[in-house]
Amino acid sequence: MQEKEVIIIGGGAAGLAAAVACHQKGIEDILIIERGDYLGGILNQCIHDGFGLEKFNTSLTGPEYAQRYIDKVANRKIPFLLNSMVVGLTPQKEVVVVNSQGLQHYRARVIILAMGCRERTRGAINIPGARPSGIYTAGVAQELINLRNYMVGEKIVVLGSGDIGLIMARRLTLEGAEVIMVAEKLPYSSGLPRNINQCLYDFDIPLLLSHTVVDIKGNGRLSEVTIAQLGKRGGIIPGSKRKITCDTLLLSVGLIPENELSREAGIVLDNITGGPQVDERGQTSIPGIFSCGNVLQVHDIVDNVSLEAEYIAEGVVEYLKGKLTKEREIKVELGNGLRYVVPQTLIRVKDVIFSFRVNQPGRKKILLFEDGRRLIKKKSLRRVNPAEMVRVKLSSSELEGIKTLKVKLV
Amino acid sequence: MEREFVCIICPNGCRIKVEYEGTNIKNIKGDECPKGKDYVKNEITNPLRVFTGSVLVEKGNFSLVSVKTPSPIPKKYLKKIGEITRRIKVEAPVEIGQVVAFNLLNENIDLIATRKIKKKNSLSF
Numbered sequence: 001m002q003e004k005e006v007i008i009i010g011g012g013a014a015g016l017a018a019a020v021a022c023h024q025k026g027i028e029d030i031l032i033i034e035r036g037d038y039l040g041g042i043l044n045q046c047i048h049d050g051f052g053l054e055k056f057n058t059s060l061t062g063p064e065y066a067q068r069y070i071d072k073v074a075n076r077k078i079p080f081l082l083n084s085m086v087v088g089l090t091p092q093k094e095v096v097v098v099n100s101q102g103l104q105h106y107r108a109r110v111i112i113l114a115m116g117c118r119e120r121t122r123g124a125i126n127i128p129g130a131r132p133s134g135i136y137t138a139g140v141a142q143e144l145i146n147l148r149n150y151m152v153g154e155k156i157v158v159l160g161s162g163d164i165g166l167i168m169a170r171r172l173t174l175e176g177a178e179v180i181m182v183a184e185k186l187p188y189s190s191g192l193p194r195n196i197n198q199c200l201y202d203f204d205i206p207l208l209l210s211h212t213v214v215d216i217k218g219n220g221r222l223s224e225v226t227i228a229q230l231g232k233r234g235g236i237i238p239g240s241k242r243k244i245t246c247d248t249l250l251l252s253v254g255l256i257p258e259n260e261l262s263r264e265a266g267i268v269l270d271n272i273t274g275g276p277q278v279d280e281r282g283q284t285s286i287p288g289i290f291s292c293g294n295v296l297q298v299h300d301i302v303d304n305v306s307l308e309a310e311y312i313a314e315g316v317v318e319y320l321k322g323k324l325t326k327e328r329e330i331k332v333e334l335g336n337g338l339r340y341v342v343p344q345t346l347i348r349v350k351d352v353i354f355s356f357r358v359n360q361p362g363r364k365k366i367l368l369f370e371d372g373r374r375l376i377k378k379k380s381l382r383r384v385n386p387a388e389m390v391r392v393k394l395s396s397s398e399l400e401g402i403k404t405l406k407v408k409l410v
Numbered sequence: 411m412e413r414e415f416v417c418i419i420c421p422n423g424c425r426i427k428v429e430y431e432g433t434n435i436k437n438i439k440g441d442e443c444p445k446g447k448d449y450v451k452n453e454i455t456n457p458l459r460v461f462t463g464s465v466l467v468e469k470g471n472f473s474l475v476s477v478k479t480p481s482p483i484p485k486k487y488l489k490k491i492g493e494i495t496r497r498i499k500v501e502a503p504v505e506i507g508q509v510v511a512f513n514l515l516n517e518n519i520d521l522i523a524t525r526k527i528k529k530k531n532s533l534s535f
Contacts (some may be wrong), residue, residue, distance in 0.1 A: 047476035047524065048462045053420045061462055063476050063525035067506055146464055149473040174463055174492035193416045193423040198459065202485060301421050383425070 005029035006316060007095055007108035009086050009261065012041020014293020015114035016069035017306040021313035022112075023076045027320065031106070032073070032080035033097055039073065039080065040066030041116060042139070043302065045146045048167050050194075054303035065302060089261040091286050110288050110316050113262060113276065114309065117255040117294040119164075125253050127159075129225075132218030138164040138252035142171070151175060153248025157225055158182040159213050161189040161196070163300065163387075165252020170199035179203070180246055183211040183227050185234075188361050190254075190387050192300060213249065214241065222247055255298045265289065272340040273297045280343045280352040281315025281324060282308070288319055297342050297355060300389055304355075311353065335408025337365070339386065349400055353393045358384040358409060365409050367392065371402040384409070415453055419445045426450050458482035462524070463495045465510055470502030470527040477510055477521040490515060502529045 006022055008015045011034030019032050038044060043051070046062030053059055056068065073080065081099065088096030095106040119137040136144070136152055142164060144150040154177050158165045161184040169179045182200060187210050189196055200207050208227070214236060215226035229240035257275040259267075268285035270277045275296040276284040282292050292309040299305050318324040327348040332341050339357040346352065356367070362384045369377040377398055381390065399405075411431065417424040424446050429437035433455045441447050452458050460482050464474040477495065491514060500510050504527040511521040 044525065047464060047478075049460045049478060050421070059419075059460070061476060061478055061524040064506060067526060146476065147472060147474060149464075149466065171463075174461075174488060176493065176496070192421060193425075194418040194421065197416045198418045202459065202488075388421075388423075 001094070001105045001107055004031050004106055004108040005320065006031070006110045006112065007093075007106055008032045008112040008114055009089075009095070010034065010041065010114035010116055010293075010295070011036070011039040011080055011082075012114065012116050012293070013043055013066070013069070013302050013305045014116065014295070014309040015112070016040070016066070016073055017309035018112050018114055018290075018292055018313060018316075019078050019080075020069060020072045020076065021310040022316055023078055025313050025317045027317065030078050031108075032078065033084050033086055033095070034080060034082050035085040037083050039070050039082070045139070045143045046167075047146050048171070051302050054301070055306055062302075069306075086261060089265040091265050093286075093288060110290065110319060112309075112312070112316070113259075113284070113289065113291040113295050114293050115258045115261065115295040117257045117274075117298050120251070120254040120256060122251060124256075125251070127213050127216060129216030130218050132216070132220055132222045134218065134222030134247050135216070135249045135251070138162065138168045138250050141250055142168055145171060145175060151177070152250075153177060153246075155180060155246040156248045156250060157213070157227075157244055157246045158250045158252060160184060160252035160254070161191045161207060162252035162254060163191040163195050165250060166191045166195040166199040168250055168252070169205050170203060173203045173205070177248075179205050180244060181206045181208055181227075183208045183213060185210070185212040185230060188385070191252075192387055193385070216249065222249055225249055255294065257295045257298060259295060262291070262295075267291075270340065270342075270344060273342060275342075277344040278342065279329075279345045279347045280350065281318070281347070282312035282343070283315055283319070283324065283347075287324075290316060290319075297340070297389075300387065304389065304391065308355075330402065330405055333404065333406040335368075335406050337362075337409030338407060341407055346399070346405065349396050351393060351395050352399065353391055354407070356390040356392070356407070357386055358390065359386065361385045362409075368408050368410060369394065369398075370406045370408075371404055376402065376405070381409075415450050417441070417446045417449045419449050428454070430454055457485040459485045459488060461488055461491045461519075461521075463492055463521075465495050465498040465500060465521070467504060467527050468499060468501045469530055470504065471530050472525075472527055475500065475504050475510070475527045476524045478524050479519055480522050483517070483519050487515060487517065487519065491519060491521075495521070502527045 043062035043066035051065040084099035097104045217224040228236045293305040330346045342355045367379045427439040462478045
């Protein structure tokens with residue numbers, strides 16, 4: 001059994017930022033464990049630009065953004081393992097790793113969960129029909145095209161308007177494929193408005209809202225999908241079915257935080273975010289196990305992943321010094337209009353950054369923070385959109401003396 | 411003419427309402443930073459986009475290296491540049507920022523690498 005001060009599971013955007021931030025704060029005995037054969041995780045296949053506007057005040061591609069953190073890790077000589085998969089995690093903070101050396105056992109004083117998320121698949125949304133080849137999740141197609149030099153198809157339908165699907169619609173077009181349409185089951189897009197503009201409208205790719213795929217045909221290779229329009233209650237509108245000839249279907253239908261290890265360790269998860277329930281320091285229900293990035297909640301923007309990861313370093317230092325005490329435990333209650341809030345609990349009076357997602361798009365909304373009948377903070381939001389995470393900071397003076405905390409959108 | 415633009419410069423995605431005649435902006439609303447105004451100006455005169463894609467690498471630890479134009483190019487050239495990238499080959503090692511093609515279409519459009527590619531089986535970090 002090897003002992004470490006801090007073990008970080010995952011060497012993507014969150015893991016790298018957490019490692020650098022912990023090292024900056026004086027923690028030297030760190031180990032990053034990465035299952036892929038390079039650091040930077042999914043950023044490496046996100047070759048489009050638009051990353052880093054908040055962190056670095058410039059527009060970078062994914063690989064460039066990753067390299068900035070990889071360089072920091074290298075300069076600080078922070079140790080990492082590649083091609084190493086964590087297969088076990090216990091509440092005692094023991095970690096079982098498998099790699100070409102065989103099984104290895106570690107114990108750490110602090111574990112940082114930074115495993116990211118994975119894509120929902122056809123199975124998760126139950127599309128009926130045949131099971132030919134030519135059906136990919138958008139991220140897998142992205143990896144094949146951008147890293148492995150494998151073109152996925154020529155005539156493409158994208159189901160789901162998540163950001164990766166939109167980005168891939170543009171990418172496939174630039175690689176010479178025909179993207180026939182993007183169909184979205186909801187009456188609004190789940191991707192960022194700027195991506196709808198620069199990825200679809202720039203290339204005259206139609207976005208069909210309230211539409212979904214209801215049948216798949218193909219013997220060997222995909223040959224046809226049937227799409228249908230959905231009514232207000234989500235049922236198929238009679239007579240709206242249309243057959244589309246295509247050889248490829250891309251699914252961009254949501255991301256799931258990858259928490260198998262967290263579950264195994266007995267960490268309490270949030271049903272809505274799919275990530276661990278955390279306090280304002282990013283600490284899970286097991287003291288000394290922290291969580292950040294897409295394994296905690298799916299982000300829209302990598303800059304926020306890095307910021308979240310850097311933010312928890314302070315809590316890690318406090319924990320190692322035995323100073324991360326629970327002064328109290330207040331559950332953050334969720335009111336109308338909001339899908340979730342992170343953190344779910346507060347344990348002390350300190351500045352807190354809350355992240356939210358709203359239930360549906362809207363204009364001129366107000367976010368209210370209340371302690372019983374007392375209004376603590378009010379924030380006007382000109383526009384809200386489930387695709388765009390809302391982040392709000394409350395200062396220690398605003399939170400001073402509260403007994404309960406409820407957040408709602410009116 | 412009146413039109414609403416969604417600014418693509420940053421993830422805020424400001425909705426910018428513009429009243430304009432030809433290329434002359436008469437009234438602009440909803441731009442939360444100066445970049446928004448510049449974006450709209452370009453959109454109604456000469457829309458610009460950064461091209462990103464990938465080209466083949468030989469003898470590298472990956473078969474592709476991602477590339478971009480160092481600055482935005484006219485939108486109308488995006489597809490043509492995409493076609494050209496399918497015929498370009500470079501040899502490893504490749505550094506970030508290295509020029510992999512220059513003066514494409516005789517329009518002063520360059521492509522630079524956005525990822526570090528090592529030589530296959532090399533032991534360097």
